[in-house]
Amino acid sequence: MVFTSPVERVVPDRLGDERESLTQQLDFHRATLLRKLEGLDGEQLRRPMTASGLSLLGLVKHLAETEHGWFLRIYGGSLEPDLFSTGNDPDADFRVGPDETADALVGQYLLTCERARAVVAAGGLDDVVTTPSGAEANLRAILVHMIQETARHNGHADIIREAIDGATGH
Template identity: 40%
Template sequence: MSAPLWPEELVSTGTEREILEAFLDCQRRQITAKVAGVSEADARQRIVPSMTTLAGLIKHLTAVERNWFQRQLAQRDPADIPGNSRGDDHSWELTPSDTLDSLIAEYDTVCEENRYIAAGFTLDDAVPSKRLGEVSLRWIYAHMIEETAQHAGHADILRELIDGATGL
């Protein structure tokens, strides 16, 4: 008996959009799975010279999600977006009130909002971008897969250093 297929495997012959959405959601799941079961102290623990922590990864990716889908794609005014929507160095900073549960809940909420925003665009739809001139939803999906996968790798390493846990 073979293992059940993962959502990204179920779209192996899907449309380009189905594949991009499934792989982004796969990386989003990997990020939250890597922090499951760690203590608040371990989630905040800095074990590398940078500000990278398990909790900080979630907070940073929430800001990056806001930046690309809400600021860039939906062209929302940053003043109308709660929380960091730049994904800059400040997006890694944890406040005393940040808990792993609250950070994951916020990340999940922002990802759900972003799925809704993206549903209103085709892959070829392009919006103005200060840095790139224009950016398409296709490019945003590819970039977010890259960004989230990169940080999922960081989370893998941090988790292994913290408690030896590997894999999902």
Template identity: 40%
Template structure:
């Protein structure tokens, strides 16, 4: 049996990472929230939509507690769960995330860590699982996508960090100097690996 206290730390971390992910949308225009920022089309609002739908499914039907509202698209073959269409309103997606989080928190609070669940999209024998395992899985996915969002937001306007109080104004000159130092180190290492003197980079 898993100790009931075992779910408190991952649950608290999940709450923190949800907030970090949502914060990456703060202050962005509709275009910047939705535009593709990688070759595969990854975008900030799409990451939020993907994570909220996954969380709603994992802490919903997996434990016989389905979402009280319809779920967004998810895991479509064309990747359509990782972007928002023009008619999908950002405030509705964010609002759904907050409501899905409340529903998930209620599931986590109501069930013991070893409560059985069934994840039909996982292969056997892993599809028969428990609340603790699902909590760890969803925490990992949320942290992963919050990290993606952090990098994407930095590319847009330089903002990084988990919490607003950790942010400081971006010093573009200092940042450029730091980046140049790292570039020089990378080129020097490549020269050494190629058997050339470091200054030949």
């Protein structure tokens, strides 16, 4: 069975206020990531396409972990453990295990994004938290970082997708 994105990509309002601009940009890039998976089967989605073993599903898994870390743990203060990474394997969030399915990983990503949206909606852009490295960051900076992180990985997804089947411009 081939993947169909469960979300619609909405172009951000270019006249929105600061919060709307930031959150809409992030949602646009979240949806773009899932569009990169459209029409591919499970084997294609999990196929390692770089020397490091990166795959499209690995990008989804990593971004679920990153959203969880920044929005839920660092900003939201949740004591939940990482979703996939461990002290013994900090890069586990990039690798797709043999029993991990596209439905499960995309489902985790969507759930994490939904939870992140709720945390962001309840917060103020000037709220400051301390990161694990000891640096301070406000919610605005975290949103900008996640836009950058997701957009950067969408670039990786572009290249991976083109290498799989030649598709461009998703």
